[in-house]
Amino acid sequence: MSDRPVTPLLDTVPYPQDIRKLDREKLPQLSDELRQEVISAVSVTGGHLGAGLGVVELTVALHFVFDTPHDKLIWDVGHQAYPHKIVTGRRDRIRTLRQGSGLSGFTKRSESEFDPFGAAHSSTSISAALGFAIANKLSGDPGKAIAVIGDGAMSAGMAYEAMNNAEAAGNRLVVILNDNDMSIAPPVGSLRNALARLVSSNKYLAPRKLAQRIARAMPEPLHRTARRMEEYARGMFTGGTLFDELGFYYVGPVDGHDVEALVEVLENVRDADIGPMLVHVVTHKGKGYGPAESSADKYHGVVKFDVVSGKQDKGPVGVRPLTRMFLERRSQN
């Protein structure tokens, strides 16, 4: 059992509209307190830990910048949504996560108007966001749809099926690629290599430079030539990204743990009118909790644990994991 953390600022923001009233200089403190609350809650319930810790600043920045729940925020898989649940009116039940009659360990529509899409299956968020964005377009509603998808989930086909059709959604669709270079275990394959190249070649552009980039690409006729030059320059610089080729305006990479920089970039993304945008955010799975940072795969999902030592309560010795039993049985046949 863990002692409850002291969270004077978090205590004042049960809902995103409360976050939006804060001065932006307060957002780092809010992020720190939110992180402590996630660690404390998961230490008593078990569940997905590393992914949520990695998106604490992103959660705060997204709710600060976008008009949730009118703007639809869709977390891919939903296993990283514990911080989101805490700041969307569910903090009082956060220590019931994954318990009978408690909060779901994933996003769930019946739980909150801030969960517009129920998940658990990976790689569905862009399709869902595309649907919301097109529905808004058809009804003349300016609301946005924002999909947050990890680099692991981004490697599945369904994500590309959605991106293939994204242009039709225009600027109502925003995709946040949460790149922590980690799935449940380290990822492999060509997408992983391509993202690593982007991150290393473009190493964290300053928010101001990113903001200028987006502004330069604004669509008024007078800016058309400037926009074409900008696209040309970006192509020269990065070789063009797969996402550009699919009709997205690629922005990044952005440091996903600098909450004020994130806010600055996301505000520009929100206000730009240049079609679907993809923001490449670089985060660290398990951020802010030593044992989870240094062993991101072991802390992807955890049982109850001791916050100080990080030691997980694995239950009685002699209980064998299902995978091992399966492998043993198979080798006997």
Ligand SMILES: Cc1ncc(C[n+]2csc(CCOP(=O)(O)OP(=O)(O)O)c2C)c(N)n1
């Ligand atoms: C279709 C499907 N396959 C596998 C899983 C199991 N799964 C849950 S989370 C996850 C990893 C996701 O990695 P990433 O998208 O990079 O997110 P991160 O946890 O690193 O934030 C996987 C494979 C799933 N939920 N759905």
